[in-house]
Amino acid sequence: MAKMRVYELAKELGLESKQLIAFLSRLGIQVKNHMSALEDEEVAKVRAAAAGKKEKNEQTDTAAEAPKKVDAAAIKDRENQGNQRPQPVGQKPAGQGPRPAGQRPPGQAARPAGQRPAGQRPAGQRPAGQGPRSAGQRPAGQRPAGQRPAGQRPAGQRPAGQRPPGQAARPAGQGPRPAGQRLPGPGPQATQPVAAAPEQTVRGEQRKDRQKNWERPHRVKEKEKLEQKVMASKQKKDKAEVQKPAGSQPPKQVKPIEIHGDTISVKDLAMKMNKSAGELIKKLMGLGVMATINQEVDVETAEILANEFGFEVDIKVDESTYDFIEEIEDDPADLVPRPCVVTVMGHVDHGKTSLLDAIRESNVTASEAGGITQHIGAYQVVHDGKKITFLDTPGHEAFTAMRARGAQVTDIAILVVAADDGVMPQTVEAINHSKAAEVPIIVAINKIDKPDARPERVMQELTEHGLVPEEWGGDTICVPVSAKTREGLENLLEMILLVAEVQELKANPKRLAKGTVIEAELDKGRGPVATVLVQTGTLKIGDSIVAGTAYGKVRAMIDDKGRRVKKAGPSTPVEVLGLSDVPQAGDIFHAVKDDKTAKTISEKRLAKKREEELKATTKVSLDDLFKQIQEGNVKELNIIIKADVQGSIEALKQSLMKLSTDEVRVNAIHGGVGAITETDIMLASASNAIVIGFNVRPDANARKAAETEKVDIRLYRVIYNAIEDVKAAMQGLLDPEFKEVIIGRLEVRAIFKVSKVGTIAGCYVAEGKITRNAQVRVIRDNIVIHEGNLGSLKRFKDDVKEVSEGYECGIMIENYNDIQEGDVIEAFVMEEVTREL
Numbered sequence: 001m002a003k004m005r006v007y008e009l010a011k012e013l014g015l016e017s018k019q020l021i022a023f024l025s026r027l028g029i030q031v032k033n034h035m036s037a038l039e040d041e042e043v044a045k046v047r048a049a050a051a052g053k054k055e056k057n058e059q060t061d062t063a064a065e066a067p068k069k070v071d072a073a074a075i076k077d078r079e080n081q082g083n084q085r086p087q088p089v090g091q092k093p094a095g096q097g098p099r100p101a102g103q104r105p106p107g108q109a110a111r112p113a114g115q116r117p118a119g120q121r122p123a124g125q126r127p128a129g130q131g132p133r134s135a136g137q138r139p140a141g142q143r144p145a146g147q148r149p150a151g152q153r154p155a156g157q158r159p160a161g162q163r164p165p166g167q168a169a170r171p172a173g174q175g176p177r178p179a180g181q182r183l184p185g186p187g188p189q190a191t192q193p194v195a196a197a198p199e200q201t202v203r204g205e206q207r208k209d210r211q212k213n214w215e216r217p218h219r220v221k222e223k224e225k226l227e228q229k230v231m232a233s234k235q236k237k238d239k240a241e242v243q244k245p246a247g248s249q250p251p252k253q254v255k256p257i258e259i260h261g262d263t264i265s266v267k268d269l270a271m272k273m274n275k276s277a278g279e280l281i282k283k284l285m286g287l288g289v290m291a292t293i294n295q296e297v298d299v300e301t302a303e304i305l306a307n308e309f310g311f312e313v314d315i316k317v318d319e320s321t322y323d324f325i326e327e328i329e330d331d332p333a334d335l336v337p338r339p340c341v342v343t344v345m346g347h348v349d350h351g352k353t354s355l356l357d358a359i360r361e362s363n364v365t366a367s368e369a370g371g372i373t374q375h376i377g378a379y380q381v382v383h384d385g386k387k388i389t390f391l392d393t394p395g396h397e398a399f400t401a402m403r404a405r406g407a408q409v410t411d412i413a414i415l416v417v418a419a420d421d422g423v424m425p426q427t428v429e430a431i432n433h434s435k436a437a438e439v440p441i442i443v444a445i446n447k448i449d450k451p452d453a454r455p456e457r458v459m460q461e462l463t464e465h466g467l468v469p470e471e472w473g474g475d476t477i478c479v480p481v482s483a484k485t486r487e488g489l490e491n492l493l494e495m496i497l498l499v500a501e502v503q504e505l506k507a508n509p510k511r512l513a514k515g516t517v518i519e520a521e522l523d524k525g526r527g528p529v530a531t532v533l534v535q536t537g538t539l540k541i542g543d544s545i546v547a548g549t550a551y552g553k554v555r556a557m558i559d560d561k562g563r564r565v566k567k568a569g570p571s572t573p574v575e576v577l578g579l580s581d582v583p584q585a586g587d588i589f590h591a592v593k594d595d596k597t598a599k600t601i602s603e604k605r606l607a608k609k610r611e612e613e614l615k616a617t618t619k620v621s622l623d624d625l626f627k628q629i630q631e632g633n634v635k636e637l638n639i640i641i642k643a644d645v646q647g648s649i650e651a652l653k654q655s656l657m658k659l660s661t662d663e664v665r666v667n668a669i670h671g672g673v674g675a676i677t678e679t680d681i682m683l684a685s686a687s688n689a690i691v692i693g694f695n696v697r698p699d700a701n702a703r704k705a706a707e708t709e710k711v712d713i714r715l716y717r718v719i720y721n722a723i724e725d726v727k728a729a730m731q732g733l734l735d736p737e738f739k740e741v742i743i744g745r746l747e748v749r750a751i752f753k754v755s756k757v758g759t760i761a762g763c764y765v766a767e768g769k770i771t772r773n774a775q776v777r778v779i780r781d782n783i784v785i786h787e788g789n790l791g792s793l794k795r796f797k798d799d800v801k802e803v804s805e806g807y808e809c810g811i812m813i814e815n816y817n818d819i820q821e822g823d824v825i826e827a828f829v830m831e832e833v834t835r836e837l
């Protein structure tokens with residue numbers, strides 16, 4: 001029988017497809033879109049759940065009609081109905097009567113009296129008689145809404161949408177497991193190899209299981225703890241309700257509250273429920289969750305919280321998932337193995353770039369400004385005849401956002417830890433990102449060539465963060481390496497292939513391409529250039545594509561080795577030329593059937609974006625005003641970010657927003673690539689924002705507008721400085737002793753190369769003046785390419801102290817000869833500023 005599609009089931013249940021998708025997701029069934037096929041068991045599960053929900057609603061309605069009849073029996077009833085909500089093991093209070101058949105996992109009833117009071121089982125410990133439960137497995141009926149049942153998608157094993165058929169439909173505990181399928185988790189059955197599998201596969205299988213298990217217990221434990229608390233508080237509440245005099249009715253719920261996306265702030269949730277944020281915070285504290293008013297809580301916590309206040313929650317599927325594109329459902333027969341995509345993560349200077357260099361035998365460290373990787377690059381290498389795609393994510397905390405995104409497109413995370421430095425804050429962050437993205441980690445203990453290298457100490461420290469090395473009986477593969485001497489690199493690549501092998505990574509190369517924009521910038525000669533990772537399908541020259549709000553026809557593709565290619569299959573990184581605009585790093589790109597479709601989608605997205613931006617701007621200013629008046633000292637710091645590349649905007653935005661405190665909330669209201677323009681200043685003026693320029697300058701009109709509108713523009717070349725400044729300003733500590741004053745602007749009209757002397761730039765002073773002691777900044781296409789001291793200033797052959805507007809002069813810049821005709825020179829001096837007391 002043909003499998004039922006989501007839209008068919010939705011029709012049957014009288015729902016919209018979107019509503020059903022959200023409902024499915026709450027049941028832990030992940031589907032791509034309304035065309036996705038559902039397994040029979042899944043359909044049955046949905047039907048049963050829908051019937052249960054309907055019944056529940058009916059009963060709730062009846063209860064609402066006769067609220068005064070709240071008695072112990074009704075509560076018992078409600079408790080029984082409420083079993084769709086999380087019900088942790090051991091939570092059933094004594095005297096509540098039997099649980100309906102099928103809702104207690106076998107073995108649970110057997111807890112001898114007096115062994116432990118209800119709800120006090122330490123999280124993660126399993127009551128006797130239940131048998132070993134693998135990480136992430138929760139007995140049926142205990143899974144909180146929205147959590148995926150164990151076995152549906154084992155941790156780190158497969159990115160969304162690439163589930164092999166058959167596995168998806170088996171929620172834990174439903175029917176016999178087909179032969180050859182393994183249970184997630186340790187135990188003999190977990191390591192059963194496929195018949196006649198080579199030894200390597202067996203080892204891989206073991207690893208796969210271990211990888212699956214490393215992260216679940218923590219999350220499950222947390223969840224169980226929370227659920228236990230919820231149940232305890234619910235019981236307390238029910239008890240209180242029984243004692244309440246007739247007439248004190250529970251609040252009648254009008255309609256379910258809608259939550260869009262994965263998280264919601266406490267403030268927004270409070271508003272939706274018409275409650276004060278304080279009430280929610282108090283309740284959260286009662287549940288052991290410390291949160292501030294602006295803090296985001298995940299939908300599951302929000303649902304538990306809302307239920308606590310008597311509200312049902314309707315989780316809306318993020319509209320942007322669709323974004324006017326119909327997802328294509330792959331025929332399993334078309335799926336073929338694809339190379340794995342690896343992200344290298346780790347603390348700053350632990351050797352990520354060096355390691356990648358060593359692997360692909362090239363050297364990019366030398367070309368990186370200041371030796372710090374600032375943008376994501378992607379490369380492919382071949383080992384043992386198999387391809388591996390590496391994403392080179394930057395290491396500094398400022399790039400947390402990029403790193404997080406990197407992990408989302410990756411199959412394996414390589415955690416680089418320097419053997420002489422050990423686990424550092426960003427190492428821990430990287431571990432958390434990988435765990436959150438359910439990506440398996442391979443640890444590369446780098447710099448083992450160094451005399452002070454202590455790999456054992458690194459392993460010890462990793463253990464403290466839940467990564468127990470295989471050598472010590474754990475699941476984490478640790479490979480000692482040296483990017484310098486190349487020792488251990490072969491082994492590392494082998495381990496990557498091993499982990500990749502067990503992941504059974506597949507994609508359909510025959511379909512229209514889809515992937516992620518890794519980085520994008522505006523190139524003067526080539527126009528918008530996007531580095532994309534093709535994740536499924538094959539991207540070809542001439543394909544019409546849409547990436548975020550940008551669209552176009554693929555004019556040329558360049559691979560990681562700089563070669564022009566005609567097509568790029570799954571897991572291939574390529575630079576794409578031909579887009580109308582610079583897409584955002586992290587945007588999903590799709591190849592579509594023709595130009596017209598691409599253009600239409602782009603236009604629709606643009607209109608939506610504009611609408612959202614407009615909404616956000618109006619909201620921010622009005623909201624701020626009201627809140628500031630109401631709460632007195634609550635301030636909002638609005639920021640507009642302009643930078644040379646999209647990746648920096650994202651990095652800055654994330655870092656700045658993270659500086660938000662209870663007193664000051666940082667809002668990045670706008671971000672864009674390119675020079676600071678008059679429009680940016682007008683927006684800043686209207687929304688009382690400051691403008692941060694990273695590697696870009698304001699154009700002449702913008703500077704004038706900023707002066708008139710009194711808008712503060714701050715320009716930086718290093719992300720850390722921008723963050724530090726904002727942080728200091730928020731703490732009231734920013735008292736600059738020196739202030740930069742721009743004294744003139746020069747146009748480079750001719751270049752003279754003099755041997756043994758260097759490059760002399762023949763300039764015209766277009767604005768202000770230039771003095772011999774001034775510092776200069778070389779700007780090309782609105783991007784700062786050099787900053788330094790003036791080497792010499794001449795008029796004709798004479799050294800002069802100053803040249804004024806309207807005159808020509810010859811200048812040399814200290815230690816810099818790469819000046820070109822058409823460049824703009826900005827002359828500035830640093831003026832001392834008296835501190836205000």
Ligand SMILES: Nc1nc2c(ncn2[C@@H]2O[C@H](COP(=O)(O)OP(=O)(O)OP(=O)(O)O)[C@@H](O)[C@H]2O)c(=O)[nH]1
Pocket residue numbers: 346347348349350351352353354355365371372373394395396446447448449450481482483484485
């Ligand atoms: N002795 C030794 N030095 C290494 C090794 N790997 C990297 N280094 C040095 O460590 C420093 C940092 O290396 P990078 O590769 O730039 O580190 P990174 O983690 O990419 O740094 P960011 O891009 O700044 O995050 C450089 O001076 C490298 O030469 C190694 O295996 N042995």
